Amino acid sequence: MSLLLARTFSFLGSTQSTRTLRLAPLTALPRGHHLGTTRRHPSTASNRVPPFATRAMASDTSTHVPPAPGVSKLYAAEPVAGRCALITGASSGIGQATAERLAELGCRLVVAARRKDRLDALAEKLAKDFGTKVHCVALDVTDVDAVMSLPSQLPDDFKDVSILVNNAGGALGTAKCTENNMDDVSVMLDANVKGVIACTRAFSPGMVERGCGHVVNISSIAGVEWYGGGSVYCATKAAINAFTYASRKDLHDTPCKITSVSPGFVNTEFATVRFKGDTTKAENVYAGMKYGGPLIAEDIADNIVYALTRPGRVQVCDVLVYPTCQASAKEIARE
Ligand code: NAP
Numbered sequence: 001m002s003l004l005l006a007r008t009f010s011f012l013g014s015t016q017s018t019r020t021l022r023l024a025p026l027t028a029l030p031r032g033h034h035l036g037t038t039r040r041h042p043s044t045a046s047n048r049v050p051p052f053a054t055r056a057m058a059s060d061t062s063t064h065v066p067p068a069p070g071v072s073k074l075y076a077a078e079p080v081a082g083r084c085a086l087i088t089g090a091s092s093g094i095g096q097a098t099a100e101r102l103a104e105l106g107c108r109l110v111v112a113a114r115r116k117d118r119l120d121a122l123a124e125k126l127a128k129d130f131g132t133k134v135h136c137v138a139l140d141v142t143d144v145d146a147v148m149s150l151p152s153q154l155p156d157d158f159k160d161v162s163i164l165v166n167n168a169g170g171a172l173g174t175a176k177c178t179e180n181n182m183d184d185v186s187v188m189l190d191a192n193v194k195g196v197i198a199c200t201r202a203f204s205p206g207m208v209e210r211g212c213g214h215v216v217n218i219s220s221i222a223g224v225e226w227y228g229g230g231s232v233y234c235a236t237k238a239a240i241n242a243f244t245y246a247s248r249k250d251l252h253d254t255p256c257k258i259t260s261v262s263p264g265f266v267n268t269e270f271a272t273v274r275f276k277g278d279t280t281k282a283e284n285v286y287a288g289m290k291y292g293g294p295l296i297a298e299d300i301a302d303n304i305v306y307a308l309t310r311p312g313r314v315q316v317c318d319v320l321v322y323p324t325c326q327a328s329a330k331e332i333a334r335e
Helices: 002-008 015-023 055-059 093-104 116-130 144-153 182-210 231-251 270-274 279-286 297-308
Strands: 084-088 108-113 134-138 161-166 214-218 257-263 318-321
Touching: 084 093, 084 182, 093 108, 093 116, 093 161, 093 297, 108 116, 116 134, 144 182, 161 182, 182 214, 182 231, 214 231, 214 297, 231 257, 257 297, 270 279, 297 318
Parallel strands: 084 108, 084 161, 108 134, 161 214, 214 257, 257 318
Antiparallel strands: none
């Protein structure tokens, strides 16, 4: 039975997941799962077609067992296992969640941020959970010299970076244009714009040379819809959208892809950083948000993984993603 279970779930691709499932008792399987010994879709109240089922699912459930979400026999996603991915801002939030997902999928990782202690802890966890090879770099993306010299300083095992997630950055303050703090302005422009441009400059030539590469830039709804009190942050993300769009033109005659992912509200350290450590103000940003609340970092990591795992011919240009209760930069349904 354990062999059958392992084979049934081998689509998960991860040794860890397979090992866990092999040990799982039969009762842990989805009800009605086709193992020959279980009845298929007996008509009990607990496993009738769920309310979210599509018409196709509802039409004939007598022989077909729907696959797990994200798994299809009709469409093949492209594995990223074995590729080397560099993630900036991996010490928290979206960057950290992305590192975890890519580790689970079998990538080697270069994780970069200023807080090296957090990167070291992450590397230890990923090595333990997934056997991932991780190289940690204490890096301030605003230090252009450090960024430009990074490709040559990586250990041999990590030199073939073919995935770059330009995630490091954030917002500082909510000042009006009449009151902008020029130090905050410099930090935002340097990290959110110059950092992304520098990392792309440093790593894209190797990708083009090796004929394999994907740059994912983390933009924001702020890059599309510009709101008062966010003029500089919005300007940095609009710059990233323009940079991504124009870079696609530079790269379109190569196999390399470039994608922007533009989230709405995501509950990370973002708001705490924006309000300079004032956690009460930060919590108020997400307070009472309806229908499951704000996005979480793992949601955005999932969008990034989606873009990275499309077949070679498919280039996702931009993913704009909101929590269910959000309709625009400031339009949020709250309790
Ligand atoms: P977060 O939890 O505050 O993470 C930000 C990350 O960026 C941290 O790992 C931080 O690490 C790193 N970072 C900041 N400045 C850096 C620098 N100069 N050099 C190197 N690393 C730096 O926030 P997050 O939400 O995950 O943010 C990630 C990205 O998503 C940002 O680009 C942000 O603008 C974007 N975004 C966030 C939201 C949201 O609602 N959360 C919405 C749209 C877009 P260190 O401090 O250790 O360096």
